[in-house]
Amino acid sequence: MIYKITTDTPLQTVKDEMMAHAKEAGFGVLGTYEFQKILQSKGLDLNQEITGYELCSPKAAQDVMNELPEMSVFLPCRISVYEENGKTVLSTVNINDVMHTIDASQDFKEHMNSVYAKFVGIMKSWN
Template sequence: MLYTINTKSSIDSIKEDMASRAKEQGFGVLKEYHFKEILSSKGCPIEKDITVFEVCNPGAAQTILDTYPEVSVFLPCRISLYEIDGETILSTIGIDNIIDNFALDNEIKNYMNTIFEKVKKIMNTWQ
């Protein structure tokens, strides 16, 4: 259900390059969530540096949402960045495993798979 890659790249270098890498695939970064800072400010500190990037391809979102607003629960696309045991990990929801549970026509399913491949390309640029 998740698509995950491990990389030798540092968290800081990925944070720095995410917007440009997303742009290469037709996406923009809408927002970044730095959970370490967010939770600390709420009095619930965590040790791990976890960042989630919300990325969006506006044209793709328009195409899908005009016909299937229920898909909005998965938008924008989210890419998580964190470390486990000294290894940097990028992770996202495996949309290709989920779309079969929606009553979508095959053309939209294929389109969503194409968009998911672009999200994976963003992530794989750090491999």
């Protein structure tokens, strides 16, 4: 259900370049969440830096919501970035897994798999 990759690219570099890499793939960054800072502001500790990004391809979002409004729970698309075992990790929901569980036309599923491939391309762009 979760798609996860690692890269040797430093965490800060990935964070600094996320907006540009998303734009190259046709996505915009709608929001950024520095979870460690958010929790610290609430008096709670998080033992590592985790940053969440909300990304959107407006046309793909429109297609999803017009075809299957219930899929809006997965929007906007998200990527989390953090460190694990000395590597930078990028993770997201594996939409290909989700597509196998929904009742939709094959054309729609293929279109969404194509959009997801572009999204995964963002994640792989640091390798």
